[in-house]
Structures are given as structure tokens and as C-alpha cells.
Amino acid sequence: METLGLGLGFGLLSALIYTYYLCIRSIYRKNGGVGRQPPISVKEEAGAAALLVTAHPDDECMFFAPALLWLTGRRLSVHLLCLSTELFQTIQNCSGTQSSLQSLSSDMYRYITSECFFLSLSTDGDGGTQDIDCQVLTFDRDGVSGHANHIAVYYAVRKLYSKKKLPNECQILVLQSVNILRKYISILDLPISWMKPHHVMYVLDSWGYQQAKNAMYCHQSQLQWFRHLYLYFSRYMFINTFHLMSR
Template sequence: MSILRIPGEAVRIVVWSFIIWIVLSTIIPQALVKYTNIEIQTNKYTKNTYPYNSLTSPTPLPIQNSTVYFIVGHPDDEVMFFSPSIIEISKVKYNNHVKLICFSNGDSVDESMGKIRSHELYESARILGISAEDVIVLEDEFKDGMNVKWDSNLIKQALVANVDMNDIETPKVFITFDESGVSNHPNHISLYYGTINFFNTYFKKSDNTNKLNSIFVLKSLNFWEKYSFTLLNNVELFVDHLSKLLINNILKLNANINITFFSKKNFKSASIFIYSDLNMLSVSYAAMSYGHFSQMVWFRYGWLILSRYLTYNHLIQLA
């Protein structure tokens, strides 16, 4: 009987973790905005967007007034791994122009799936807030596959062809996978090296203009963190709320306390931590389950339930 109880206990842990996460990520922040924002209290607004809370560190988000390129390998990467970043960075208050470059059409199973998955990518991007004209799918140059490595120089050439190189006034931000590619996927890892090759070739910080441009990578999580659902988020958000209450409000000190788990590397570069709330997670669920319907086999539902990537992104600035 004790063995039979384990699944039930696991379900209870997941359910209670999710409820606590809703309180910490959504109810408390929205209540704080409602009771501290002068515009909401007076019903007099200076902008055409309603004040919306964000869970980021640092705050305010350092990516603003920029053209932001998300560089992914396959249709559904943008949701499964980058959706918290895409949704947050796309918010009107940051004044960013978000674009998506996908290097394959996801036809590894069969060529006939390529058109279907490409169409699904546009649908998913629409739900995430990226317009069709800002989505680029490289249909033929790069083959999807777990045993395929993409050439760094070909990736660089493809980015030159699809990035607006003539606009030197607007800062450019490039976001892709890190050297582990989330799941050691060779396509993802190739994009890491190819994007760095491209950035170092054309955006070296040799003058004041190029200093405005930057490149970020998504930190790969180990197995336990990847499938921790909202458990780790709850601890981190609780400490963040507690620190703001005790240190910032009561002790009147300007402090930001961040706890992250399983981080064995000491990154000298700047990091951005982005957390989803319930509203953002709902968008991610819609983009994946409705946008990428062909990919919704049984284990994808397990990913939607347990994956931390849908509620948390750790972006590391390389340059």
C-alpha cells in the first residue's frame, strides 16, 4: 500500500506547489500593484497600457528600446524554452521589437511535416505576441536531427541575411541557447557557436554604437531543476517578497536578494532572471497546445506540467 500511495503524494505536492506559486507569482504582485499604483487608485492613466506587474531581476528589465532576435532551432523551441522571455520582453512598456529566427522547419520525422510545423510556428508566435512578418523560418538550409551538427559559418551567413544590418541606431539583442543546448541537442549547441561567431564578427564592441548591442544565452538546467515545476520558483519568489518587505520597506534599504539552485558555475557576466505569472503561463500553454498541436503527444503534457522553462528563464549576457 505504501508504494501505491507514492503517486497520490506526488500529485498532491504538484497541486499544492502550483497553488502556492499562483499566490506568490500572481496574487501578491497584482495586489501590490493595485494598492500601490497611483494611476490604478485614482483611475487616471498617463499611458495607453494598464500597469502590469513583472517578476524580473534586475528590475526594471535591462532589455528595452531594442530589436530583439530570438534564435531557435525548431518550431516549438520558442515555447518550450523561451516563452517567459518572449512574453516579458514583448510587453509594450519595454518598447522592444521582437523577432524570431527558426533555423529548421522540424521535418526530422518526415519531410511532409515541415510545412505543418512551419505553419504551427506562425500560429504559436501569434499567440506569444510576435507578428507573422517578424517570424523567419529557414526551410531548406539546415536539417533537423539529433545527429546533425550545423556549420558555424553557415549559421553566421544565415544571420547576416536575416538580421537588419543597416539599422545602426536601434540596439540589437540576440538570444539563443547556451553551450549545452538545454538537452545537449546538437542543433541547439550549433546555434550557440554560430550566433557567437556572427556576433563577434559584426558586433565587436570597438565603438560606442556597437556597445549598445548584446548577446544572451538561455542557461541550461540540470535534470532535477528542469523538472522541478514550480517548487524552486516558490522558494525564490518567497525570499524575494520577504526581502522586499523586510529590507526595502521596513529597514528602508535598497536590496535585491536572489536565490538560485543547482548553479555550479560562477558567471562573471550579467544575468537576467525572468519569472512567469499565471497569465503568462496561460499564454505559453495556449501557444504550445493549440499552436503546436501536431507535437502534443502524451509526454508533451508531462513537459507542460513539470517543466521549469515555462515559468522561469535565466538569461546570461555574454557580450
């Protein structure tokens, strides 16, 4: 009886694992490298733009690569606003972040340092806001890793949004933070991400994942041993899920 019980248990476990594998395979085939259609009106036309607001020079590839590769694939004008003094030094030296962004997409980025994206693209002559096709991507209130700088970026963007300082048609997408178990099970998190509430989801295929890794390799000063593990085990290298920010 004990042997029969172990056999049944092993069979059930195998069936569950295989079912989970089929689920991952199905979702990946339908969405790998494509992403679920964003709930926004950004079109592939002149003037359509997206802004990524980050806290550190390597955030764009560590956390946002699936979304950025999808957006650049749509030929949108993608801008990076990194709230770090290190970014200015990096750009001045033409390395690090610049090389990383080129790995993600060679010609779709404009760097924003001292000038303000919101003012340069979204204000009219009277100081008011225009209607412009754009979206802003940033961290949510938990900052993915709980990093204080990530969280501060979220609250800075939220303050602008709540005070209606952003373009009228601009929508804010915040990157969903997950618990530490889900964060480090890589592509195995795909069915969970699919079932959990979200407004938009991006999934990288193997080619896009390689681009994201190449982008991270450009940040040589950040590549400590645990970052190499991150590249293989973090779900953010494959999956981005976003919520819309509400006022």
C-alpha cells in the same frame, strides 16, 4: 524519546517546507509576469528589436515563453529565426509555429526564413554595422536539454558575435541550462533561480503560463504524452534566467 525525536523531526521538516513556500510566494508576487530589468538599453521606441534564434519550431514556447511574453509586453518588435527546414514548411502551411507565436503575442512577430535579420536591420550602406537597440536570445552552450541542434545554434551565434558581425549595441542573452532535478520541479525552482548568478530573470504569472501552454498546443504533431508532462513540470514554462554572452 523516539516519539519525541520523530515529532521534532517532523516539526523541523514542516517549518522548512513552509519557509520555502513563503520564499516562493514572496519572489513570485514581486516578479510574476514582470521580470527583473534586463541589463540592456532596449527602449520602447521605433527600431528597438529583439531576435530569438532557435533550432526547432516549438522551441519558442517550450523554452523561451517567459522572456518572449515580457518583451512583447514592452511592445518591442520581436523576430524569430528558426534554423530548421521544418519551419519553412510550417509557415507555408500557416499552422504550427505561426499559431504558436500568435498565442504568445498576436502582432509582434515577423518570420525570418531566407533573409538575414542581422543584414536587414543592422548594416549600413558601406557594409559595416550600425548602432541599433536590439538583443538576441538563444541557447547556452549546454542547449538546455543537451540537444546537439540547440548547442550548434549557440556556437553559430557566438561565432558571429566574436567576429563582430552583429550590431555594435546588440547584446546576446543565453538561456541558462540547469540540472535535470531543477528542470522538472516547475515553480519550486524559483528561489534557487533567484539565488543563482544570472543577468536577467523572467517569471510568468498564471495568465502568462496559460498563454505559453496554448502556444505549445498549436504544435499538435509534437504533443506526445511526455510533452504534456513537460508543460506542467518544466521550470522553463514559468522561469527564464539568462547570462550575457562575453566575447
